[in-house]
Amino acid sequence: MTRAQRIVQRNAVVYRRIWRGSVFSSFLQPTLYLMSLGLGVGSLIDPRRAASIAGGDSYLQFLAPGLLAAACMQVASFESAWPVIGKIVWRRNYHAMLATPLAIDDLIVGELLWLAVRLTTVGTAFMLVASAFGAMRIAPATLLAVLLAVVTGLAFSAPIVAYAATLKSGDNFNIVFRLIITPLFMFSGVFFPVDRLPAPVQWIAEASPLYHGVQLVRGLTLGHLAPSVAIMHLVYLLGLFLAGFLAARYTFRRTLYA
Amino acid sequence: MSRDTPLIVARDLTKRFKNFTAVDGVGFAVHPAESFGFLGPNGAGKTSTMRMIGCVSPVTAGELRVFGMDPQTHASAIKARLGVVPQQDNLDNEITVRENLLMYARYFDIPREVAARRADELLEFVQLSERANSEVEPLSGGMKRRLTIARSLINEPEVILLDEPTTGLDPQARHAIWDRLYRLKQRGATLLLTTHYMEEAEQLCDRVVIMDRGRIIAEGSPRSLIEQYSTREVLELRVPDGIRVRLRGLVDGIAERIEELPDRMQVYTADAEHALDAIREAGVHPETALVRRSTLEDVFLRLTGHALID
Numbered sequence: 001m002t003r004a005q006r007i008v009q010r011n012a013v014v015y016r017r018i019w020r021g022s023v024f025s026s027f028l029q030p031t032l033y034l035m036s037l038g039l040g041v042g043s044l045i046d047p048r049r050a051a052s053i054a055g056g057d058s059y060l061q062f063l064a065p066g067l068l069a070a071a072c073m074q075v076a077s078f079e080s081a082w083p084v085i086g087k088i089v090w091r092r093n094y095h096a097m098l099a100t101p102l103a104i105d106d107l108i109v110g111e112l113l114w115l116a117v118r119l120t121t122v123g124t125a126f127m128l129v130a131s132a133f134g135a136m137r138i139a140p141a142t143l144l145a146v147l148l149a150v151v152t153g154l155a156f157s158a159p160i161v162a163y164a165a166t167l168k169s170g171d172n173f174n175i176v177f178r179l180i181i182t183p184l185f186m187f188s189g190v191f192f193p194v195d196r197l198p199a200p201v202q203w204i205a206e207a208s209p210l211y212h213g214v215q216l217v218r219g220l221t222l223g224h225l226a227p228s229v230a231i232m233h234l235v236y237l238l239g240l241f242l243a244g245f246l247a248a249r250y251t252f253r254r255t256l257y258a
Numbered sequence: 259m260s261r262d263t264p265l266i267v268a269r270d271l272t273k274r275f276k277n278f279t280a281v282d283g284v285g286f287a288v289h290p291a292e293s294f295g296f297l298g299p300n301g302a303g304k305t306s307t308m309r310m311i312g313c314v315s316p317v318t319a320g321e322l323r324v325f326g327m328d329p330q331t332h333a334s335a336i337k338a339r340l341g342v343v344p345q346q347d348n349l350d351n352e353i354t355v356r357e358n359l360l361m362y363a364r365y366f367d368i369p370r371e372v373a374a375r376r377a378d379e380l381l382e383f384v385q386l387s388e389r390a391n392s393e394v395e396p397l398s399g400g401m402k403r404r405l406t407i408a409r410s411l412i413n414e415p416e417v418i419l420l421d422e423p424t425t426g427l428d429p430q431a432r433h434a435i436w437d438r439l440y441r442l443k444q445r446g447a448t449l450l451l452t453t454h455y456m457e458e459a460e461q462l463c464d465r466v467v468i469m470d471r472g473r474i475i476a477e478g479s480p481r482s483l484i485e486q487y488s489t490r491e492v493l494e495l496r497v498p499d500g501i502r503v504r505l506r507g508l509v510d511g512i513a514e515r516i517e518e519l520p521d522r523m524q525v526y527t528a529d530a531e532h533a534l535d536a537i538r539e540a541g542v543h544p545e546t547a548l549v550r551r552s553t554l555e556d557v558f559l560r561l562t563g564h565a566l567i568d
Contacts, residue, residue: 006364013361014352092348098314099342100365100413101334257314258275 003102007110008117011083015118025078026122030071031129037191038063038135064135065145065218066190071126072119072153073210077181079118080157081173084111084164094256104256108248111161112154119153120146136221145220148234152213155237158244165251184210189218212236263326264289265417265448266311270320273306273472280306282472283320288417288450293443295459296452297554298469299566304452305345307469308421311450313337325416338366341415345422347402349394355405356381356390359412366413373412380408384438400431407438418442420451424458436461454566456554466554470562480554487560488552489514491530495523495537495544505542512536517559526556 015022042050042059050059087093094107123146130136160176167173187197188210194202205211212233219225264287273281281303288294296304309315310322313333322329324336350358356377363373381387384404389397397405403423410418423439424432439462443449453459459466460480468476468483476483493513497505505523509516512533515526527533530549537544558566 002367003365009364010350010361013357014350017352091351092344092346093350095314095344095346096348096350096362096409097365099312099337099340099344099410100362101338101367102365103334257316 003106004110004113006102007097007107008114011111011114012117022075022079026071026075026118027125027129029074030067030126034060034064034067034130034133034135038067039133060133060135061222062218063191064130064133065221066214068123068126068130068136068145068221069149069152069213069217070185070188070190070210072123072149073156073213074181074185075122076115076119076153076157077160077177079115080111080160081164081176082170084161085167085170085173088165088255089168098256104252105249107256108161108245108252112157112245115157116150116154119150123147123149123153141220141223145217148216148220149213151234151237151241152210152217155209155213155240155244158241159247160244162244162247162251165248165255184208189214209237209240262289265325266450267323268307268320269322271307271310271317271322272319273303273310273315274318279472281310284467284469284472284474286467286474286477288448290416290448291446293449293451293462293464295450295463295466296469297454297456297459297463297466297558297566298452299454299564301471302469303472304469305421308419308450308452312340312342312419338413339416341410341413341418343403343406343410343418343420343423345425347406349402349405349409351394353394354391355386355394355397358394358405359409362409363412368413376412376414377408380411383411383441384408385434398431400427400434403427403431403435404438407435411442417448417450420449422452422454424453424455432458456558456566459554468554468558468561470558475561476557483554483557484552487557489526490528490552491526492550492552492556493525493527493530493533494546494548494550495525496521496546497523497542497544501542505537505544508537508540508542509533515560517556519565524556524559526552 038060042063045059047058050062051057097107098104127136127142127146131138136142163176164173187201187205188194188208189205190210194205194211197205216225216230216233219230266288269285270283271281271285272279272283284303284307296307298304306315310317310329311324313329313336316330325339327336329336350361353361359377359380360373363376381390384407386401386405386408389401394402394405420439424435427435436458439449443462449462451462463480465477465479466483467474476487478486495505502523506516509525513525513527517524517526525533534547534549555566
């Protein structure tokens with residue numbers, strides 16, 4: 001664990017130099033969605049109707065926790081892919097690190113720990129802004145919801161880190177982003193309840209990890225999360241995380257220890 | 259460990275990738291304060307051997323011990339005592355020159371004060387003190403290499419592994435690297451390096467093994483290898499194709515051996531001037547004639563029948 005912390009420290013030092021570039025994608029973008037859809041489109045939706053379909057007093061309150069989970073997914077996806085490809089292919093930082101007492105597992109654990117830190121800051125910042133709009137309340141349940149959004153992000157991170165270690169360039173990952181991450185963002189219940197979708201599409205949506213994350217985060221924020229349902233969603237997300245972690249151990253070894 | 263206990267021992271060491279054998283049963287021992295070189299062309303198995311010693315590539319068969327430990331089971335303990343200069347630069351481009359050293363020290367759990375002191379000393383040693391707070395990206399290739407060497411010394415390693423330390427550098431930068439490595443050697447460092455430059459091996463190595471196609475084909479000091487496998491001097495002749503045959507007949511009597519290369523003929527003899535005189539007296543006038551001492555390149559040519567660099 002202490003060796004994995006070195007990776008977190010290294011990434012933190014580097015991040016201090018490059019954070020400006022990531023502010024838009026990780027923080028401004030969800031905030032803009034919240035304003036345009038939550039305040040703009042939300043004003044067209046009858047509040048009583050919004051409450052009956054989704055819980056919450058307004059569409060804004062329905063949307064905010066969904067965006068919180070989605071923001072963590074997007075940041076997690078980007079920051080799990082590019083830095084890993086870079087550290088293997090372009091800058092070869094992992095090769096340098098592996099010439100020290102650090103081991104491959106330290107790299108993976110360290111990268112995921114760092115992502116947890118990053119997602120916590122993204123989630124907290126979003127939560128504070130949403131509170132300023134009246135879209136969320138600062139309360140213990142909301143803080144816990146931020147943590148669950150982080151778990152949602154990590155469930156994406158682990159398999160993406162594993163996949164990134166198999167790539168020779170970033171081209172394939174662009175395809176993954178367009179074909180998987182963007183559709184998930186649109187259709188996993190962030191903007192509207194998935195039961196509005198035609199049945200087969202609804203099943204696909206319910207299989208998506210983001211759907212489970214959104215249900216958790218929203219349920220907790222709006223106070224209608226049943227423990228049994230929560231456990232099911234959590235098991236799904238943790239299962240994906242674990243599978244991704246084991247896959248990463250395999251792909252990292254194949255690439256870096258041949 | 260006593261002074262003479264070897265730091266690295268390989269017996270029958272083998273590395274196979276799917277159906278390609280990169281290292282084919284090699285054996286060697288590296289002793290403290292020795293400069294040991296793997297000389298051979300690209301694809302000879304030098305880098306694969308280095309990677310196994312550096313604990314970043316599993317051994318397929320045979321035995322390898324580094325500081326008496328097995329790389330498979332004691333990787334971190336071994337790596338804590340090694341310094342590694344890889345073939346391809348892998349500096350951290352996102353932080354400064356000095357930060358590169360400090361960060362690397364963190365990976366070895368070196369206390370911050372110690373790391374700061376060593377970083378300054380090492381920057382001095384590789385003549386980069388003025389660039390301490392500069393970004394890495396604008397540094398020249400030679401400077402990056404020197405920074406990589408400084409980085410490899412941050413943990414005061416007992417053995418320094420250098421994989422093709424000057425490949426891709428211009429001659430001036432190369433000499434600067436050789437100069438630093440020579441100083442390390444003077445201080446009693448143990449160096450293990452791979453190279454396909456025979457000049458590099460001759461300058462830096464007390465002992466070399468010559469590798470070709472995954473095997474070690476000769477071992478010894480550069481001087482003893484030259485004595486054993488080549489003559490003292492070499493006469494390099496360029497002649498028109500028409501008189502090659504006549505020249506060959508002529509030289510057979512005076513030379514120990516002839517190598518015919520596409521662009522020239524190399525005549526191996528103890529006294530090249532004498533051989534040249536004899537050729538001229540016989541009425542053959544080569545386009546150019548060069549008298550030089552034998553090098554490891556000649557040893558390699560003799561042993562493998564092909565040149566070190568194609």
